[in-house]
Amino acid sequence: MDADVEAAEDRKRRAGVAAAEEVRSGTTLGLGTGSTVRHFLEALAGKLSSGELEGIRGVPTSLATEARSNELGIPMVGLAEAGRLDLAIDGADEVDPQLDAVKGMGGALLREKMIAQAARRFVLIVDEGKRSQRLGTISPLPVEVVPFEWEAHLPFFEALGAEPVARTDVAGGLVYTDNGNPIMDLHFRAGITDTRKLERELRARAGVVATGLFLDRVDRVIIGSDEGVETLDRAPGSTSG
Ligand code: 5RP
Numbered sequence: 001m002d003a004d005v006e007a008a009e010d011r012k013r014r015a016g017v018a019a020a021e022e023v024r025s026g027t028t029l030g031l032g033t034g035s036t037v038r039h040f041l042e043a044l045a046g047k048l049s050s051g052e053l054e055g056i057r058g059v060p061t062s063l064a065t066e067a068r069s070n071e072l073g074i075p076m077v078g079l080a081e082a083g084r085l086d087l088a089i090d091g092a093d094e095v096d097p098q099l100d101a102v103k104g105m106g107g108a109l110l111r112e113k114m115i116a117q118a119a120r121r122f123v124l125i126v127d128e129g130k131r132s133q134r135l136g137t138i139s140p141l142p143v144e145v146v147p148f149e150w151e152a153h154l155p156f157f158e159a160l161g162a163e164p165v166a167r168t169d170v171a172g173g174l175v176y177t178d179n180g181n182p183i184m185d186l187h188f189r190a191g192i193t194d195t196r197k198l199e200r201e202l203r204a205r206a207g208v209v210a211t212g213l214f215l216d217r218v219d220r221v222i223i224g225s226d227e228g229v230e231t232l233d234r235a236p237g238s239t240s241g
Contacts, residue, residue, distance in 0.1 A: 007226065009039075011127035015224030016040035018231075019089045019125045020047055022220075026055040028082045030115035031069055032090025033062040033108035036125050036224075040089055041065070045072035059085060061115050062108040063178050079118060088119035093139035093212070094132045095124060095221050099234050100195060102135050104142030104212030105185075107167075107177050113210055121219050128225040134191035135213070140165070141186040142212040143202060150182050153207060160201060161193075162186035181209055 001009070016039025023029060023044060031041065047053040057077040060066040069076055090112055094102040101124060103109055116122045132138045141162070145153055150166070157164035167175040167183040174182045192198055195213055202211045221232045 008127060008129075009035075011129075011224040011226065012036040012125075013039040013224070014229050015125035015127060015222045017043045018222045018224070018229045019123060020044050022087065022089070022123055023047070023053060023056065024086075025053050027086040028057045028059065028077065030085050030088025030090065030119050031058040031060045031065050031074070031076075032088065032112060032115075033065050034091035034106040036091040036127065037065065037089070038068060040125060041068055041072055041074065045074055048074065057082060059088075059115055059118075061090065061111040062106070065108075079115060083118070085115065085119040087121045087123065088115050089123050089125060090116065092124045092126050092130060092214070092221075094130055094135055094137075095126055095218070096132050096135050099124075099218040099221055099232060100135060100216070101214040101218055102139045102141055102212050103214055104144070104183070105139060107142070107175065107183060109142055109183075109212045110144050110177065110179055110181075110210040113214070116214065116217055122217055123220045123222065124218050125222045126224070128223050128230075131223065132191075135195055136188040136192035137190070141188070141192065141198075142167070143184045143186055144177055144179070144181045144209040144211075145184060146181055146207050146209060147176075148207070150184070150207075153184065153205070156205060157184060157186055160186075160198065162188055179209070
């Protein structure tokens with residue numbers, strides 16, 4: 001493996017391994033999606049097989065996470081059956097100092113949001129390259145829309161100041177989420193100036209299913225770096241939903 005790629009994986013692994021320390025026996029927890037979460041799943045599976053943890057039930061945020069968790073022998077349960085979750089652990093594409101985040105470059109934003117809203121505690125794991133002073137400067141904002149006449153949203157997104165790009169695969173075909181919906185990646189040249197206003201405007205739009213903005217939701221961010229891990233906690237008094 002290329003040295004830079006290996007170092008990047010190490011940063012993600014440090015965050016994933018640290019997140020496994022947050023898990024207690026007997027808890028029901030949301031299992032996020034992405035390459036950082038894969039390290040968390042491996043660390044969690046290690047603790048289950050050594051007997052350090054027991055009685056865990058995971059609620060996966062994507063078919064990919066479900067498949068990987070199955071391979072690793074992590075017991076799983078559906079969201080409706082689980083009800084309220086003790087904890088959810090997920091990756092992110094960008095995190096700001098208020099612990100607001102952009103997610104969804106892995107395409108699982110809707111399920112991730114549903115599982116985050118069911119969780120008493122929501123923890124993100126990222127490498128230090130995801131830290132940002134203004135959301136939208138590192139990552140585009142993924143927005144999941146229904147397939148029906150999806151092109152009709154493009155002028156609306158442009159009117160919001162974005163350059164929308166429909167997410168496609170290498171063959172140029174639209175990428176569909178696990179829910180069968182396409183994703184529009186909204187690029188903001190100077191970042192997102194007002195995340196709350198943007199979220200309101202996008203959510204009010206018929207045909208938009210979910211945005212990748214996770215606002216006032218995150219309790220803790222664990223950041224993996226070359227030196228180790230840093231943990232940022234939500235300021236006391238500002239509660240997550
Ligand atoms: C998937 C996500 C991922 O958590 C996000 O894209 C981060 O992924 P990675 O850890 O691979 O960088 O939101 O929808």
